[in-house]
Amino acid sequence: METLGSGPLSHSGSALAAFSLAYLSHVCSARLEAMTGLPFFDERAVERVLCVAAHPDDLEYGASAAVARWRARGIDVSYLLLTAGEAGMRSRPPHEVAPLRAGEQRAACREVGVDDLVILDFPDGTLEAGLPVREAIAGAIRRTRPQVVLTQPWDLDVSWGLNHADHRAAGIATVDAIRDADNPWVFPGLREQGLEAWGTRWLLVAGAEPDHLIDVSGEPLEQAVRSLQAHREYLAEIGGDFDPRAMLEEVTAAAAARAAPAARGSVTHALGVKAYRMG
Numbered sequence: 613m614e615t616l617g618s619g620p621l622s623h624s625g626s627a628l629a630a631f632s633l634a635y636l637s638h639v640c641s642a643r644l645e646a647m648t649g650l651p652f653f654d655e656r657a658v659e660r661v662l663c664v665a666a667h668p669d670d671l672e673y674g675a676s677a678a679v680a681r682w683r684a685r686g687i688d689v690s691y692l693l694l695t696a697g698e699a700g701m702r703s704r705p706p707h708e709v710a711p712l713r714a715g716e717q718r719a720a721c722r723e724v725g726v727d728d729l730v731i732l733d734f735p736d737g738t739l740e741a742g743l744p745v746r747e748a749i750a751g752a753i754r755r756t757r758p759q760v761v762l763t764q765p766w767d768l769d770v771s772w773g774l775n776h777a778d779h780r781a782a783g784i785a786t787v788d789a790i791r792d793a794d795n796p797w798v799f800p801g802l803r804e805q806g807l808e809a810w811g812t813r814w815l816l817v818a819g820a821e822p823d824h825l826i827d828v829s830g831e832p833l834e835q836a837v838r839s840l841q842a843h844r845e846y847l848a849e850i851g852g853d854f855d856p857r858a859m860l861e862e863v864t865a866a867a868a869a870r871a872a873p874a875a876r877g878s879v880t881h882a883l884g885v886k887a888y889r890m891g
């Protein structure tokens with residue numbers, strides 16, 4: 613749990629407040645460094661995607677726009693949330709918050725067409741990228757057999773400030789778990805459950821300095837706005853004047869402006885991702 617100033621902001625609330633800074637950072641970097649000409653991620657061979665994040669709501673700050681696009685193209689998408697986000701609302705105890713946030717996450721998933729949602733019970737606020745988390749992610753990878761795994765940045769110093777410990781842990785554990793999932797001799801208990809080794813082709817990191825874009829113009833962006841708005845009580849708890857639509861429109865418009873002019877075409881909004889070839 614972190615606080616920002618004296619307000620009732622949870623750790624994710626701090627992240628929310630920081631998103632406006634992230635936007636400014638994106639805009640500034642686009643202007644100062646002219647980091648344009650980014651290519652679009654080639655998703656033609658992608659049939660299945662697994663999204664891994666620390667908390668309910670983490671995937672709704674941009675990633676869910678890409679998810680909506682993928683679902684509209686018939687790509688299966690699964691969500692694995694490592695914690696229930698039970699420590700995310702300062703005024704309510706964890707035993708009330710966990711089911712509340714699970715309900716809001718299910719509503720968010722419905723907005724973008726995701727029905728495979730798994731929420732694990734690793735501790736919110738003290739998530740560690742240790743072997744139990746790696747094994748859980750590796751198990752999810754072997755179960756869903758994705759070509760793409762999407763996760764959040766593991767860096768401490770990110771564009772919107774200092775990254776949250778749980779997000780860092782989720783990101784780095786996901787990197788390691790992709791390799792674990794591909795090694796038949798790691799986590800033998802998974803094979804005993806019938807989960808055979810699986811090689812993931814791409815790791816996408818949403819929120820890192822991007823080197824690829826995903827077109828989310830139009831309906832995918834609208835669905836993403838609704839998916840973030842679905843975290844209704846959570847957003848009310850953290851308060852402030854946070855506007856999900858304004859944030860998502862601004863960040864994705866700034867990303868779209870970084871596309872190569874010839875490729876931009878009708879792309880008005882895009883999600884920026886860092887793409888790693890894993891196998």
Ligand SMILES: [Zn+2]
Nearest residue numbers: 624666667670
């Ligand atoms: Zn979070």
